[in-house]
Amino acid sequence: MPLLKPTQLEEAAELLRGGQVVAMPTETVYGLAALAMNLPAVAKVFKLKGRPRFDPLIVHAASMRQAFELAADVPPLAYRLAESFWPGPLTLVLEKVAAIDDLVTAGLTTVALRVPDHTLAQELIAAAGGVLAAPSANRFGGISPTRPQHVLQELGNSVPVLDGGPCRRGVESTVVAVCGEQHPVVLRLGAITVEQLSDVLGRPLEVRNSSDQPQTPGVPGAPGMLSRHYAPRTPLVLVERFEQPATGQRVGALSLDQSPVGYTVIERLATAGDLVEAAANLFAAMRRLDEADLTRIEAILVPEQGLGRAINDRLRRAAYDS
Ligand code: AMP
Numbered sequence: 203m204p205l206l207k208p209t210q211l212e213e214a215a216e217l218l219r220g221g222q223v224v225a226m227p228t229e230t231v232y233g234l235a236a237l238a239m240n241l242p243a244v245a246k247v248f249k250l251k252g253r254p255r256f257d258p259l260i261v262h263a264a265s266m267r268q269a270f271e272l273a274a275d276v277p278p279l280a281y282r283l284a285e286s287f288w289p290g291p292l293t294l295v296l297e298k299v300a301a302i303d304d305l306v307t308a309g310l311t312t313v314a315l316r317v318p319d320h321t322l323a324q325e326l327i328a329a330a331g332g333v334l335a336a337p338s339a340n341r342f343g344g345i346s347p348t349r350p351q352h353v354l355q356e357l358g359n360s361v362p363v364l365d366g367g368p369c370r371r372g373v374e375s376t377v378v379a380v381c382g383e384q385h386p387v388v389l390r391l392g393a394i395t396v397e398q399l400s401d402v403l404g405r406p407l408e409v410r411n412s413s414d415q416p417q418t419p420g421v422p423g424a425p426g427m428l429s430r431h432y433a434p435r436t437p438l439v440l441v442e443r444f445e446q447p448a449t450g451q452r453v454g455a456l457s458l459d460q461s462p463v464g465y466t467v468i469e470r471l472a473t474a475g476d477l478v479e480a481a482a483n484l485f486a487a488m489r490r491l492d493e494a495d496l497t498r499i500e501a502i503l504v505p506e507q508g509l510g511r512a513i514n515d516r517l518r519r520a521a522y523d524s
């Protein structure tokens with residue numbers, strides 16, 4: 203049972219309706235989904251992931267209309283962003299309606315909303331009969347799953363996984379807060395680039411993503427944005443360049459396109475420097491390195507532009523404190 207074929211979608215929906223959790227594919231990463239209005243089911247999500255209750259969940263809807271029913275106020279800029287990027291890897295943080303419980307939002311007055319660009323996710327939300335709260339389907343702090351097998355490795359056979367194959371985008375959604383008259387703020391870098399957002403808004407955006415910027419004193423960033431996250435168990439260190447490791451050392455190399463000599467495992471994220479391809483490969487490559495019994499992983503950041511900013515954010519967090 204752990205892997206459910208797309209033809210078994212109705213079975214997955216039935217489990218959700220019965221208060222169970224199901225891992226679902228999205229275009230970003232696999233999510234661990236529960237009906238957002240079923241609080242015992244949402245509590246199971248936190249427990250299975252080992253996720254602290256202060257880290258709020260993203261609520262997934264099948265349409266813009268269904269998503270915005272959960273917002274107390276939808277500023278015009280939120281509409282503009284949703285019209286441009288939904289369905290897709292953009293999460294909007296808006297003032298919530300009372301029907302969304304504090305458990306889902308970690309006590310905040312705002313809720314994070316997204317319409318995923320994945321047919322199976324949309325069909326599952328429709329068949330389950332309600333919006334789904336779904337964080338990434340990994341143990342807290344670990345590497346996000348981009349393949350159904352990753353979910354089984356993370357959470358064991360107890361959680362049914364709706365098999366949608368590999369995730370197309372491979373990094374999480376970009377989280378943007380749009381509150382009242384204030385200009386939108388990026389709280390987490392992700393699959394929609396800052397350039398794409400500012401093109402639509404017609405002006406630059408503030409990025410308050412904690413790994414690449416010091417936090418503005420007194421201004422909280424996104425809750426749950428911990429410095430160490432997306433981390434393999436093997437120590438991962440960022441290097442400027444690869445230098446042949448001492449003989450006998452088992453070291454891994456992770457970069458956009460380099461093949462250095464003397465490394466035990468080499469992961470190149472893309473064939474021709476393509477950052478879209480690199481993002482889609484990132485977490486699977488980190489997992490393969492983590493499974494190769496290495497003493498350390500050395501990684502070189504990718505160009506800090508477009509999707510590269512989100513990739514580098516994940517690499518910095520994976521390296522933090524290693
Ligand atoms: P995940 O579902 O694991 O990709 O993580 C969801 C992330 O979205 C959280 O860790 C927060 O950083 C962010 N988030 C969710 N809800 C809110 C909210 N109400 N306000 C700000 N950020 C949020």
Ligand code: MG
Binds near residue numbers: 337338346
């Ligand atoms: Mg996560």
